[in-house]
Amino acid sequence: MKSTNEHGVHSPFVFRFVTQCLYSKGKAHKSKSIDVLLKCIFYFDVSKVAILDHLQAAQTIMNSFPHLEYDKQSSDVVFANQFDLFHFxxxxxxxxxxxxxxxxxxxxxxxPQKQEQWQSLITSPKITVSIDMYHLGAIFIRSEQEKEHFTIRI
Structure with a gap:
């Protein structure tokens, strides 16, 4: 698989996300996926989180961030184990x-099923930024940005 680090990223938004969030020092959790979730909550200073079908992540987040709103009308961060174009x-x-x-x-x-779901999801025109971090994927809806896909080592 071809991947890069921050030096191969030409989008200012993704460069800041990679350098200031993904590559920030310290590891908050042994699971890489939950660790990225925790870093995203800090980095984006979110107030509303939805954890779908992932009990370990839900328990970790609720214990670590009791002040957050969970599964409300809209969410700043959504974390899911099963997610496809229909769910999106x-x-x-x-x-x-x-x-x-x-x-x-x-x-x-x-x-293979989850890989196929991911490939289908990132082709949606409504998703402008997608990042494949191997252990997990991140999708962003940013109307002000051109559609780009990145593969980043974490």
Whole structure:
């Protein structure tokens, strides 16, 4: 698989995300996916989080951030184990995602079905930034940015 670090990124938004969030010092959790989730909560200074179908992540986040709002009308960060284009469109239709929302999907290379779901998801024109970190994927809805896909080593 071809991947890069911050030196191969030409998007200012993604460069800052990689250098200031993903590559920030310290490891908050033994799971890489949950560690990225925790870093994203700090980096984006979120107030609303939705954890879908991932009990370990939900427990960790609720214990670490009791002040956050969970599963409310809209979310700044969504973390899911199973997530596909149908789920994405459903959250958009329900108004649960906004222009600066980030969706983190755990285990995008876990099996052929999840790889296929990931590939289908990142082709959506509504997703402008997608980042494959092998252990998980991140998608962003940023209307002000051109569509780009990145593969980043973490």
């Amino acid at each position: 469109n459903q959250l958009l239709t329900e108004g649960k995602l906004h222009n600066d929302s980030v969706v983190l999907i755990d285990g995008i290379h876990q099996n």
